[in-house]
Amino acid sequence: METRSSKQNESNQPDSDSSVAAPDETAKLTTMQIVMSVFAAAFGVQNSKNRKRDFSQGNPIVFIIAGLMFTIAFVLTIISVVYLVL
Numbered sequence: 457m458e459t460r461s462s463k464q465n466e467s468n469q470p471d472s473d474s475s476v477a478a479p480d481e482t483a484k485l486t487t488m489q490i491v492m493s494v495f496a497a498a499f500g501v502q503n504s505k506n507r508k509r510d511f512s513q514g515n516p517i518v519f520i521i522a523g524l525m526f527t528i529a530f531v532l533t534i535i536s537v538v539y540l541v542l
Contacts, residue, residue, distance in 0.1 A: 485514050494522045498530075 485493075493510050496502040510519065 483513060485510070485518075490514070490518060490522055494519065494526050497523070498526055 489506075489509075493502065493506060493514075496506065
């Protein structure tokens with residue numbers, strides 16, 4: 457049993473060459489990367505590495521939709537806070 461589990465652990469470990477390889481230029485952005493990019497862009501703190509990644513790997517429509525959703529949520533939050541205070 458131990459040899460079988462140790463072989464499984466060895467097979468699950470990535471090769472050292474694959475961890476050093478550069479990321480694929482055509483790789484899709486994750487949802488979290490898109491959300492963080494939209495937040496960073498909205499507040500004006502996007503770094504150039506992420507901006508280049510977004511322009512090379514991202515779909516503009518996805519960023520436009522995410523930006524509109526963020527803007528609507530932000531405006532509704534501000535309106536709600538004003539109504540709550542008044």
